[in-house]
Amino acid sequence: MSTTGSSRVWLITGASSGFGREFVRAALTEGDRVVATARDVTDLEIPESDRVLHAWLDVTDQGSIDSAVADALDRFGRIDVLVNNAGYGLLGAFEEMDDHQFRSNVEVNFFGPLAVTRAVLPSMRARRSGHIVQMSSVIGVVPGPGGTAYAGTKFALEGFSEALAAEVRHLGIGVTIVEPGPFRTDASGRSMRWGTPLDDYAALIGPAREAFEATHGKQAGDPRRGADAVLTAISSEAPPLRLPLGSPSFEWIETYLKGRLEQCREARPLGSDTDYR
Numbered sequence: 001m002s003t004t005g006s007s008r009v010w011l012i013t014g015a016s017s018g019f020g021r022e023f024v025r026a027a028l029t030e031g032d033r034v035v036a037t038a039r040d041v042t043d044l045e046i047p048e049s050d051r052v053l054h055a056w057l058d059v060t061d062q063g064s065i066d067s068a069v070a071d072a073l074d075r076f077g078r079i080d081v082l083v084n085n086a087g088y089g090l091l092g093a094f095e096e097m098d099d100h101q102f103r104s105n106v107e108v109n110f111f112g113p114l115a116v117t118r119a120v121l122p123s124m125r126a127r128r129s130g131h132i133v134q135m136s137s138v139i140g141v142v143p144g145p146g147g148t149a150y151a152g153t154k155f156a157l158e159g160f161s162e163a164l165a166a167e168v169r170h171l172g173i174g175v176t177i178v179e180p181g182p183f184r185t186d187a188s189g190r191s192m193r194w195g196t197p198l199d200d201y202a203a204l205i206g207p208a209r210e211a212f213e214a215t216h217g218k219q220a221g222d223p224r225r226g227a228d229a230v231l232t233a234i235s236s237e238a239p240p241l242r243l244p245l246g247s248p249s250f251e252w253i254e255t256y257l258k259g260r261l262e263q264c265r266e267a268r269p270l271g272s273d274t275d276y277r
Helices: 016-030 062-076 101-126 148-171 197-212 223-234 248-269
Strands: 009-012 031-037 052-055 081-084 130-135 173-180 242-245
Touching: 009 016, 009 062, 016 031, 016 081, 016 223, 052 062, 062 101, 062 197, 081 101, 101 130, 101 148, 101 173, 130 148, 130 197, 130 223, 148 173, 173 248, 223 242, 242 248
Parallel strands: 009 031, 009 081, 031 052, 081 130, 130 173, 173 242
Antiparallel strands: none
């Protein structure tokens, strides 16, 4: 088990709503201590106490990251679990998004978690203990039309995190990549952003957007139960590297991977015979 002791210390980004808020609740229910961070700490619902510290943290602001980590170590002496939860969705065809929109999504969803991880790792490495939870998405495995930005950031996070897991395992540090499917959070509502529609993509993106927005607030996934599942997983003797959340996530990922394996087999005759002769 990557984290030990009866009372762990969590640092959670994006803790003001959705999964972030539920991670705070789950950790406190377990008897742990929490550094709850957000871009606006007044949005944090669970008040400060001897087990809860509020900290301003914007994953695109290195100063805020360093300050929050320093406050966590000063208050509780260590960080046992880092949850990189902050992020937002950006959907639409690639041509419907300008460079600033695309790069901003990459900064928050990819470079943000990297920056927080880099700030927390030294203390975990020194203690030879810790666990990093990376909040990805089923879209980080199963891409589709309209997902060039969001899928790109989550695919990148998954590749980084799998390699990181191999690098830090011998140091007693674990990594778990969480891949939620549809859950009832703000991710599909006020946190979601879209590109500017273009006529040539209307028939492809328009219906998908309407269907997506129609499901907001009606998803079957309960973020409270999802957070509990993550806590159980990382508290086990052998925490998984990847944890899909929700039955749709498992179904979509299994179907996608079976199809990809079949594509690999079909391409073997063309791509495998490339050695010098």
